[in-house]
Amino acid sequence: MIELRRAWAAPSQDDGGSEGRATPFQDVRWSHAWYSTLGASAGTEPLIVTIRDRASSEPALTLGLILRTIANLKIVEFADREVTDCNAPVLGPASPVALRSAAVMWRELCGALHGVDLVRLRKMPDEINGRPNPFALLRAARPCAVNRNIVSIGEDFAVYKSSLARSVRKELERSWRVFTRFPDATFRVATNVNEALDVFAIMEAQQADRMRGLGASYLLSDPSFASFYREVLIGGVDDGYAVITTLTSGNETVAALMGIRRGPCYVMLRHGTGRDRWSNCSPGRLIVDRTMAWLHADGVREFDFSLGNYAYKRRFGVTRVPLIDVTVALSWRGLPGWIGDRGAQWILRHPILTAVARRMARKRAIRQEA
Numbered sequence: 001m002i003e004l005r006r007a008w009a010a011p012s013q014d015d016g017g018s019e020g021r022a023t024p025f026q027d028v029r030w031s032h033a034w035y036s037t038l039g040a041s042a043g044t045e046p047l048i049v050t051i052r053d054r055a056s057s058e059p060a061l062t063l064g065l066i067l068r069t070i071a072n073l074k075i076v077e078f079a080d081r082e083v084t085d086c087n088a089p090v091l092g093p094a095s096p097v098a099l100r101s102a103a104v105m106w107r108e109l110c111g112a113l114h115g116v117d118l119v120r121l122r123k124m125p126d127e128i129n130g131r132p133n134p135f136a137l138l139r140a141a142r143p144c145a146v147n148r149n150i151v152s153i154g155e156d157f158a159v160y161k162s163s164l165a166r167s168v169r170k171e172l173e174r175s176w177r178v179f180t181r182f183p184d185a186t187f188r189v190a191t192n193v194n195e196a197l198d199v200f201a202i203m204e205a206q207q208a209d210r211m212r213g214l215g216a217s218y219l220l221s222d223p224s225f226a227s228f229y230r231e232v233l234i235g236g237v238d239d240g241y242a243v244i245t246t247l248t249s250g251n252e253t254v255a256a257l258m259g260i261r262r263g264p265c266y267v268m269l270r271h272g273t274g275r276d277r278w279s280n281c282s283p284g285r286l287i288v289d290r291t292m293a294w295l296h297a298d299g300v301r302e303f304d305f306s307l308g309n310y311a312y313k314r315r316f317g318v319t320r321v322p323l324i325d326v327t328v329a330l331s332w333r334g335l336p337g338w339i340g341d342r343g344a345q346w347i348l349r350h351p352i353l354t355a356v357a358r359r360m361a362r363k364r365a366i367r368q369e370a
Contacts, residue, residue, distance in 0.1 A: 001057070002112040005048040008035035008064075022088035022128040023304070024262040029241050031064050033231035034079050038224055043069050047076060051105060052094065059092030060105065061134065067116070073333055076113055077120045083228065085267065085306045086148060086323065087123045091131055102134040110330055118334030120341065121326045123307075133324075141324045142342075149305040149318035157296045160317075168315045171282065172289050178281040182249040187290040190244035196237045197230060199244050203256040206272030229258070229270070236260065245291045247283055255283035257291050266295050267304040285312055292316075 008031065024030065035046050049063040068075045078087040089095075096102040110119065123144055126136035135141060153160040161169060179185050190196040204226060236242030243261050247254040255278075257271040273283045292303055305313045309320065329338035 001052040001054055002108055003050040003052070004112060005050070006046060008032070008039065008046045008048060022090075022125055022133075023086045024241070024260040024265055024267050025084045025086050026064075026088055026090055027241060027260070027262050029235045030084075030232065030260065031079065033228055033235055034064075034083070037228040037231055038081050038083070039066060039079055041224060045069075046079075049109065051109065052092075056094060058094040060094040060096065061089035061091050063089050073118065073337070074116050075118045075120060075334075075337070076116050078122065080122070083225065085123065085304070086125060087121065088125055088128055088133060089135070091128055095131065096134040096137070097132050099137045099139075102137040103139075105134060106138055106140075110328065113330065116334075117329065117331040118337045119326070119328045119330060120337065123323045124325070125321070126324055135326050136324050138326055140326045140328055142326070144323035144325045146307045147309070147323055148307065148321040149309065149313045150321050151292075151303040151305065151316055151318050153292075153296055153301055153303070157293055160296075164317055165315070172285065175282045175286045176290075179247065179249075179254070179278075179283070179286060185247070185249045185254075187287075187294070188246045188248055189294065190237065190246070193234055193237045196233045196242065196244040199246055199253060199256050200229065200233060200258065202253045203258065203270060203272035206253075206256070206274065207270065210272070232260065233258075243291075243295070245287060245294070247287050247290070254278050254281075255287040257287045259291070261295070261300060264299055264301040265304065266300045266302070268306050285315070288312075288316065 038044075039046055045067040047065040047067045049065055051060040051062075052058060053060055064079045065076055066079050068077065078084065080087060096105050113119065121135060123146065124133055124135055125148075126133055151160075190199055233242045233244070237244070241260055241262065243259045243266070244256065245259075246256045252274065255271065255273045257268060259266055259268045261267075268288070271284060271287060273287075292300075295303075305316065305318050325341065327338055327341040329335045
């Protein structure tokens with residue numbers, strides 16, 4: 001049975017809302033912030049899907065989606081807009097665990113989306129807390145162009161640090177020594193919403209300055225994105241879901257890092273660093289190291305460095321975790337989008353073409369910004 005709701009509401013326990021969620025991105029606080037800010041833009045309509053087993057009426061899964069209309073083309077996709085690194089259904093007890101039952105569920109879902117031209121579900125894990133993601137079982141599932149970057153740490157943080165390359169450990173130690181030579185240099189954690197919002201404003205300015213210096217396109221400069229992240233902080237700092245950490249010297253914020261946490265899992269979202277005079281102590285890497293140590297002492301065991309395979313992430317020993325996409329055209333108007341996604345997936349399987357496509361995308365972004 002398929003239930004479609006056209007307005008955001010937190011899932012109840014009866015909808016499977018108490019079941020384990022895939023990542024902190026499937027938290028109610030993230031969804032509330034998203035639908036109340038980014039989800040309120042023109043041409044976007046919330047679409048909350050609950051699927052139940054026909055025989056038992058037990059919840060199978062819940063999906064936080066949107067219906068987007070672009071030039072009469074109706075597209076159903078996750079509530080994302082490139083801020084959600086890992087999209088996933090919230091699984092209930094009746095979630096399919098085999099191809100046949102997953103395919104039946106998928107047909108019923110597509111059949112319920114009357115008037116929709118294209119279904120595009122991107123950046124999904126193949127497993128959710130050890131349970132299969134039913135969409136990953138479908139024949140339409142394809143590799144995603146991006147991947148997560150995960151560091152899993154056992155009970156002893158020192159064992160993890162010793163596993164890093166000696167050059168990395170020595171550099172972090174040197175950076176901390178250099179940083180602590182400055183007056184009142186310290187690592188801090190924002191303890192209330194007002195403090196977190198003040199730090200976030202500084203972080204925004206630091207990020208914008210850096211991107212302008214690189215001559216790169218900066219998506220997050222849009223005011224709607226700033227409103228979204230502020231809403232996450234307002235709804236999540238007091239109970240520890242949203243985490244803001246800083247390196248400060250006197251009244252100056254040298255580096256700041258924003259992330260979200262749910263139980264033993266933490267995801268890094270945004271970070272900023274101060275002026276060039278701080279570069280000799282590598283504040284970007286140092287804030288990550290100090291935040292990980294603090295969070296590990298507080299029970300976090302999985303650190304998600306988010307999307308983007310940057311060199312600094314490799315230094316911290318990340319493991320690349322693949323994601324999957326499912327795109328299906330439900331009408332002839334959706335065929336160009338389906339073909340485009342299939343073409344991108346084909347390029348992904350050919351590394352040379354992938355590198356060329358990424359270079360072209362970077363050049364196009366710089367031209368657009370200019």
